Structure formats: C-alpha cells, structure tokens
Amino acid sequence: MRVVLFVGPWWGLEGDRAGWAKALTSELMAYAQVEIGRDGKDVLGKVVISPALNLRLALGARRTVLDTRLWEPGWLTDASRDRRAWRDLQLCLAHHVLCRGPGERDYIIGALFALGLITPQLYRRDPLLASYVLTAEEGPSALQGSLRGPSPWQWRHRLPLLLRKGALALLISGHQR
Amino acid sequence: MxxxxxxxxxxxxxxxxxxxxxxxxxxxxxxxxxxxxxxxxxxxxxxxxxxxxxxxxxxxxxxxxxxxxxxxxxxxxxxxxxxxxxxxxxxxxxxxxxxxxxxxxxxxxxxxxxxxxxxxxxxxxxxxxxxxxxxxxxxxxxxxxxxxxxxxxxxxxxxxxxxxxxxxxxxxIRPDPPVKRRAVLKGVRPGIAPTDKVLIWNGGTTDWYDPDSFLLALHTIAQRRGDVKAVFLGATYPNVPRLGWGKRFRSALEAAHQLGLYGATVFFQFGWVPYDEVPDYLLEAEAGVCTYMYHLETYYSLRTRFMDLFWAGLPIICTRGDFLADLIEREGLGIAVPPGNHKALAEAILRLLDDDSLRSRMRQNIQRVRERFSWEKxxxxxxxxxxxxxxxxxxxxxxxxxxxxxxxxxxxxxxxxxxxxxxxxxxxxxxxxxxxxxxxxxxxxxxx
Incomplete structure (x- = not known):
C-alpha cells in the first residue's frame, strides 16, 4: 500500500469541515500511513493545495484523494474563470474524489465528463465510477476499498488535459499577480 | 403577434x-x-x-x-x-x-x-x-x-x-385513457392461451438492457409451470435500425432458443409496434418487465417505456438502481430486484402473478401516482x-x-x-x- 495523501488545508479549517477531515484522517491512519504535505506554507490558509506540490506528490506515485467537503461552500459551483481553473486542475490531479452526498456526486460526475476526465478506459473498468467518485455517506471503509484497488486512471490518459489546465491555471494566477 | x-x-x-x-x-x-x-x-x-x-x-x-x-x-x-x-x-x-x-x-x-x-x-x-x-x-x-x-x-x-x-x-404519460381495440395475444397468438399470464417487455433491447436475466428467470418458472408467457414488443427502433437489433438483442434471441423458451414461453414482436396499437398489448398483460445492467447509464436514466406501463396501470418488475426503480419501490408500483439476479426476479414474478390483491394494490398506487405525470404538468x-x-x-x-x-x-x-x-x-x-x-x-x- 502506497502512501495516501489527503488534499486539503484542514489545519486552517473550523467547525464541521475540520471535524470531517480529522475523523477521516484518523480512520485512514488505521490502515495506511497518511502523510500530510510537508511544505506547510504551500497550503496554509488556502482553499486548495498548491498545484506544484500536488503535482510533485502525484508524480511520486502517490494517490491523492480530493475531499471536496473541505472546500468553502460555494467554491464548487463558482463559475468565475480563476476559481474554475484551479478547481479543474485539482480535479485533474485527484485519483479519487470524495464528496458530501449523491447530489454533489452527480454534479462532480457531470463536471468530470465535460472535462474529459472520464475516458472509455476508465468507464469500462468502473462503470459506476464507484472507486473514483465517492460520497462521504459511504464512509471511510468504501474509500479504503477503492484505495486498495487499481488506480482509476493512468497518466497517459490525463496528461494532455493536465498540461492544458495547468498552463491555464498558472497563466490566470500570473495575470492576477 | x-x-x-x-x-x-x-x-x-x-x-x-x-x-x-x-x-x-x-x-x-x-x-x-x-x-x-x-x-x-x-x-x-x-x-x-x-x-x-x-x-x-x-x-x-x-x-x-x-x-x-x-x-x-x-x-x-x-x-x-x-x-x-x-x-x-x-x-x-x-x-x-x-x-x-x-x-x-x-x-x-x-x-x-x-x-x-x-x-x-x-x-x-x-x-x-x-x-x-x-x-x-x-x-x-x-x-x-x-x-x-x-x-x-x-x-x-x-x-x-x-x-x-x-x-x-x-x-x-399519454393524455387519453388506454382503450383496447382488439385481442392480440391471449387466445390469438399461437402459444398463448386465454388463461395464460402475460409479461410485457415494451420497447427495444439496446446494449444496456439485461434480457438474459429475464430469460433465465422465465426458464426457472417454466420448469414449475407453463402458464407464464413473456412478449418482447419491438426490436428495431423506428428510423434508427442499428439501435435495438444489436448484440444484446441477438444474444437474447439465441438464449431464448437455447433455453427452449422461444415460441413456447417467450415471443418476440420483430420490428416496432405502432404507437396507437401499444395499448392492445399492454391491456392484455399482467405486468411489465424490464431488466438492465447497473452502471452510470442506468443510474441517470429515466426508462421512458415505464411511462406507458404507468399509463396502462400495469405493475412493473424492474432492476434496482435508476430513478424510476426507486419510485416504484417507494410508492409500491411494482417490485425492483437486484441487478443480474435471475432467482430474485423469478420470485418477484411469481409473487406478483400469484397475489391478486398485491397486483390490485399496485394498480391503485399507480392510479394515484400517474396523476403527476401528465404531459401538461x-x-x-x-x-x-x-x-x-x-x-x-x-x-x-x-x-x-x-x-x-x-x-x-x-x-x-x-x-x-x-x-x-x-x-x-x-x-x-x-x-x-x-x-x-x-x-x-x-x-x-x-x-x-
């Protein structure tokens, strides 16, 4: 079992979101070594982890689980260009996506289809996307099962999109600076 | 203007x-x-x-x-x-x-x-x-x-x-009440007696359907009794000939032959039944059946064929997983069974066919629910x-x-x-x- 990294700045979170993150992390600790991004500066106080760190971790053959429950309310549906660029990039880099419930899962699946992240190869292996997009209702045990199975996607299928989305996100961020 | x-x-x-x-x-x-x-x-x-x-x-x-x-x-x-x-x-x-x-x-x-x-x-x-x-x-x-x-x-x-x-x-659902104009199955079609119980598969059989589970269930039932018949209405979709006459439909035909059901228990209506003739078939049936694979297509689908079954007041036996299957279970409009489980399907069919009061309750529930489905609404x-x-x-x-x-x-x-x-x-x-x-x-x- 490889190291699992939960993407999310939960040490900057409060209330429910911090609770979810802690509960899930401690559950996962029971069966796998959970490593938190070492470069604290990259993530502290941000809604999303920095793409550079994210990419480094993903290239390091680690599975990333994107927990959209940790995002600020409204962040998921924000259609502004900069938010969308970062959100798309996060989705591109995540091996698994964990969301609040069935409604949010439907929303994310629609987004993944439009982004081109659901390929015939991926769909053929997992026609319900059960190991790719999970809901919190299913609990950590469902996630554990998914993490034990093969990775939902392969780099070669995702690389062109990742380069495009990454370049776009960096351009927008550069422009804003 | x-x-x-x-x-x-x-x-x-x-x-x-x-x-x-x-x-x-x-x-x-x-x-x-x-x-x-x-x-x-x-x-x-x-x-x-x-x-x-x-x-x-x-x-x-x-x-x-x-x-x-x-x-x-x-x-x-x-x-x-x-x-x-x-x-x-x-x-x-x-x-x-x-x-x-x-x-x-x-x-x-x-x-x-x-x-x-x-x-x-x-x-x-x-x-x-x-x-x-x-x-x-x-x-x-x-x-x-x-x-x-x-x-x-x-x-x-x-x-x-x-x-x-x-x-x-x-x-x-269609605005006018269903009216039967002529007998088409019971006592008319060779192999279907007036006292037989008829199950209708109304609509084509595209790749995401699972007729094999239905056929296996019918095979199980046929070994116990001979009065349960199934009719597949429609094969080739109008103006989309490649849809319907696909791998899944051909394998269903083959399976019906191999299981010895073809022409005795299972009947295929090749082509497509005219829209105004569909009630003739539905009103002779005891229930509608539709089984399918469980994947994302099913999860998001709305099986439009179920609307005709609601319209005709027919209880539905279907596979769990989609939006209407949830409604069917929740409102008691039929029975939803786990995907790919032909034994559960056979049991559901027998339960429905043998229990007249259950069927009548389901028909009443359908009557109540179908009000929501008028095209105007x-x-x-x-x-x-x-x-x-x-x-x-x-x-x-x-x-x-x-x-x-x-x-x-x-x-x-x-x-x-x-x-x-x-x-x-x-x-x-x-x-x-x-x-x-x-x-x-x-x-x-x-x-x-």
Missing amino acids: GRHILIISPGDVGRYMSAPGIRAFHMAQVLAQRLPQDHITLAAPRVDVQVPGFPARVSALSYTAEPLLPAAQEADIIIANFLPVRLIPLVREKLLVVDLFAQYFAEWMELTLHEHQGLGRHLSWLERRAYIALQLALADMVMCSNERQRQSYIGALASMGLRKPVVVALHG TLEPLIQFCRNVSLPKRPRNRRVLLRALPWAVNYLATRSLREMLRGEEVWVLHRVRRVATRLGRLLEGERP
Missing part, C-alpha cells in the same frame, strides 16, 4: 415512434394547447399528421423531404433534442431549448464501448462528448428528465464556465419559458457563438478524423464541396 416555436425531433413522428418522437409529439400537443397565440412547427425526419391526436394547429415538416433551414430561420424559439450543426449560426438570433432527456454523457459512453474498439472508440467518445458539450454551450435553457440528470448537467455547465437554467421535464417549465422569455431584439453578442466555438471545432475535428479512419466520406468536406458547387452555379448565373 404570436411567436414561432420550432420543435426538432431526431426521431420520426407518426404511427411508429420511439421516445424522442413521442416526446416531441406530446410537446407539440401541449404547446399548441397552452400557447394558443404562438405558431408551432414540429419537424422530424418523417412526420405523419394522420397519427391520432396530431394537433390541427401544429405545422408539420418532414426534414428528410423538405429543408429545415427556412423553418429554423423563421422560428423565434427552437426546441431540439440536439440542434443540427448546420443551424448553429442561427442561435445568435433565436432562443434555444435543448431537451437532453437522458444523461447523454453516460448513455453515449455505453454506446461507444459497445460499438467501437481501439482508436476508433477513443475518437468516437471525443466526438460525442464534444457534441453534447456543444449543445450545452449553445442552449438558453436545458431540459432533462430527473434530478440526478439535472445535477450532472449543472456540474458539466459549471466546468465549462457556464451558468444556465437546467429544468426537470419528466417524460409524461411535466412540461410546465417549458411552457413557462416559452411564455415569459423575452426574445432577442437584435442578433446577440458574438460571445454566444464564441463560447461554443471550441466545442464546435473539437466536434468537427474528431468527427472528421473518425470518418477518415473508417474510410467514410468526411462530412465537413462534403458540406464545403456542396457550398462551393452552389456558389459556382450562382456565379455562372444559374438558379441555385
């Missing part, structure tokens, strides 16, 4: 109709009734105005015989399941409602997996995905048929940087849109087209590549040649 509303159906409207044609037909009926000031045109590959219930106020256009462009140019609002690519430039001046009554990403992914292999599969998927995204990018309003689909389309739109109204307009969001929306006074900003441009390019490029790969005529080149020929004729002084 009334506005012009054009409904474009990809399926025929007439005696032989599948879901897209049925939807467009009832849409025209309801809009003609509720928007008496407006001019409604119904365009389909073939439209037969003789079909019972065709509204006199609605103009018909068969676009395999007549050009669609003039009608589209005249329209103020276009309602299309999918807007033909050649009409895209018109959306600057028109309002477009895209009626995506399935989660087409999931449905077309299933089709892609079953129809193609290797690079062709990948290209076909890219083409289909771009085509759906193009429709979403062009639409002023998106219609879908359940809340699951709605959420997924909102998600897809958000990832494209778009915010548009997405409304649920469920597939409705389900199409209310569309009626409100057509009634209240302001039409663009002048051609809209180019941004309307610009936001669709990447998807249009993506679609045309992947389509051309796929066509080249299969050695087919490239559609884009064909159009360019056609335009060039016309221009040439015009320059030579001939009439186009």
Whole structure:
C-alpha cells in the first residue's frame, strides 16, 4: 500500500469541515500511513493545495484523494474563470474524489465528463465510477476499498488535459499577480 | 403577434415512434394547447399528421423531404433534442431549448464501448462528448428528465464556465385513457392461451438492457409451470435500425432458443409496434418487465417505456438502481430486484402473478401516482419559458457563438478524423464541396 495523501488545508479549517477531515484522517491512519504535505506554507490558509506540490506528490506515485467537503461552500459551483481553473486542475490531479452526498456526486460526475476526465478506459473498468467518485455517506471503509484497488486512471490518459489546465491555471494566477 | 416555436425531433413522428418522437409529439400537443397565440412547427425526419391526436394547429415538416433551414430561420424559439450543426449560426438570433432527456454523457459512453474498439472508440467518445458539450454551450435553457440528470448537467455547465437554467421535464404519460381495440395475444397468438399470464417487455433491447436475466428467470418458472408467457414488443427502433437489433438483442434471441423458451414461453414482436396499437398489448398483460445492467447509464436514466406501463396501470418488475426503480419501490408500483439476479426476479414474478390483491394494490398506487405525470404538468417549465422569455431584439453578442466555438471545432475535428479512419466520406468536406458547387452555379448565373 502506497502512501495516501489527503488534499486539503484542514489545519486552517473550523467547525464541521475540520471535524470531517480529522475523523477521516484518523480512520485512514488505521490502515495506511497518511502523510500530510510537508511544505506547510504551500497550503496554509488556502482553499486548495498548491498545484506544484500536488503535482510533485502525484508524480511520486502517490494517490491523492480530493475531499471536496473541505472546500468553502460555494467554491464548487463558482463559475468565475480563476476559481474554475484551479478547481479543474485539482480535479485533474485527484485519483479519487470524495464528496458530501449523491447530489454533489452527480454534479462532480457531470463536471468530470465535460472535462474529459472520464475516458472509455476508465468507464469500462468502473462503470459506476464507484472507486473514483465517492460520497462521504459511504464512509471511510468504501474509500479504503477503492484505495486498495487499481488506480482509476493512468497518466497517459490525463496528461494532455493536465498540461492544458495547468498552463491555464498558472497563466490566470500570473495575470492576477 | 404570436411567436414561432420550432420543435426538432431526431426521431420520426407518426404511427411508429420511439421516445424522442413521442416526446416531441406530446410537446407539440401541449404547446399548441397552452400557447394558443404562438405558431408551432414540429419537424422530424418523417412526420405523419394522420397519427391520432396530431394537433390541427401544429405545422408539420418532414426534414428528410423538405429543408429545415427556412423553418429554423423563421422560428423565434427552437426546441431540439440536439440542434443540427448546420443551424448553429442561427442561435445568435433565436432562443434555444435543448431537451437532453437522458444523461447523454453516460448513455453515449455505453454506446461507444459497445460499438467501437481501439482508436476508433477513443475518437468516437471525443466526438460525442464534444457534441453534447456543444449543445450545452449553445442552449438558453436545458431540459432533462430527473434530478440526478439535472445535477450532472449543472456540474458539466459549471466546468465549462457556464451558468444556465437546467429544468426537470419528466417524460409524461399519454393524455387519453388506454382503450383496447382488439385481442392480440391471449387466445390469438399461437402459444398463448386465454388463461395464460402475460409479461410485457415494451420497447427495444439496446446494449444496456439485461434480457438474459429475464430469460433465465422465465426458464426457472417454466420448469414449475407453463402458464407464464413473456412478449418482447419491438426490436428495431423506428428510423434508427442499428439501435435495438444489436448484440444484446441477438444474444437474447439465441438464449431464448437455447433455453427452449422461444415460441413456447417467450415471443418476440420483430420490428416496432405502432404507437396507437401499444395499448392492445399492454391491456392484455399482467405486468411489465424490464431488466438492465447497473452502471452510470442506468443510474441517470429515466426508462421512458415505464411511462406507458404507468399509463396502462400495469405493475412493473424492474432492476434496482435508476430513478424510476426507486419510485416504484417507494410508492409500491411494482417490485425492483437486484441487478443480474435471475432467482430474485423469478420470485418477484411469481409473487406478483400469484397475489391478486398485491397486483390490485399496485394498480391503485399507480392510479394515484400517474396523476403527476401528465404531459401538461411535466412540461410546465417549458411552457413557462416559452411564455415569459423575452426574445432577442437584435442578433446577440458574438460571445454566444464564441463560447461554443471550441466545442464546435473539437466536434468537427474528431468527427472528421473518425470518418477518415473508417474510410467514410468526411462530412465537413462534403458540406464545403456542396457550398462551393452552389456558389459556382450562382456565379455562372444559374438558379441555385
């Protein structure tokens, strides 16, 4: 079992979101070594982890689980260009996506289809996307099962999109600076 | 002055109709009734105005015989399941409602997996995905048929940087009560006795259905008793011959032969049953059955065939997983069984057929629930849109087209590549040649 990294700045979170993150992390600790991004500066106080760190971790053959429950309310549906660029990039880099419930899962699946992240190869292996997009209702045990199975996607299928989305996100961020 | 509303159906409207044609037909009926000031045109590959219930106020256009462009140019609002690519430039001046009554990403992914292999599969998927995204990018309003689909389309739109109204307009049920005009099965069809219990599989058998579980269940039942019969109504979809007569249907036929059920327990109605003759079959049946695989297509689907079963008051035995199966279980309209479990299916069939009081309770529940499914109620969001929306006074900003441009390019490029790969005529080149020929004729002084 490889190291699992939960993407999310939960040490900057409060209330429910911090609770979810802690509960899930401690559950996962029971069966796998959970490593938190070492470069604290990259993530502290941000809604999303920095793409550079994210990419480094993903290239390091680690599975990333994107927990959209940790995002600020409204962040998921924000259609502004900069938010969308970062959100798309996060989705591109995540091996698994964990969301609040069935409604949010439907929303994310629609987004993944439009982004081109659901390929015939991926769909053929997992026609319900059960190991790719999970809901919190299913609990950590469902996630554990998914993490034990093969990775939902392969780099070669995702690389062109990742380069495009990454370049776009960096351009927008550069422009804003 | 009334506005012009054009409904474009990809399926025929007439005696032989599948879901897209049925939807467009009832849409025209309801809009003609509720928007008496407006001019409604119904365009389909073939439209037969003789079909019972065709509204006199609605103009018909068969676009395999007549050009669609003039009608589209005249329209103020276009309602299309999918807007033909050649009409895209018109959306600057028109309002477009895209009626995506399935989660087409999931449905077309299933089709892609079953129809193609290797690079062709990948290209076909890219083409289909771009085509759906193009429709979403062009639409002023998106219609879908359940809340699951709605959420997924909102998600897809958000990832494209778009915010548009997405409304649920469920597939409705026919307005007139079902009337049986003649006996077609019991005591008429060789092999089906007047005392037999009949199960109906109404509709085609595309790749995502699971007739094998049904056949295995029938085999189990046939070993115990001989009075349970099943009829598959319809094989080849009207004007989409490749849909329906596929791998799954052929394997069902083969399985029926191998299990010794063909012609004794299981009967196939090849072709498609006319829309007005469907009640003759439904009203002779004890229950409707439909089983399917459990995947994303099923999860998002709305099995439109169930609406005819609700209309006829038939209890339904189906597979769990989709929106209507949840409703069937919740409201006691039939029995939903786990996917691929033929033993559970056989038990459900026997339970339903042997328990008259259960069947009667289910019929009462259906009576109660089906009130919600009248076309007038389900199409209310569309009626409100057509009634209240302001039409663009002048051609809209180019941004309307610009936001669709990447998807249009993506679609045309992947389509051309796929066509080249299969050695087919490239559609884009064909159009360019056609335009060039016309221009040439015009320059030579001939009439186009």
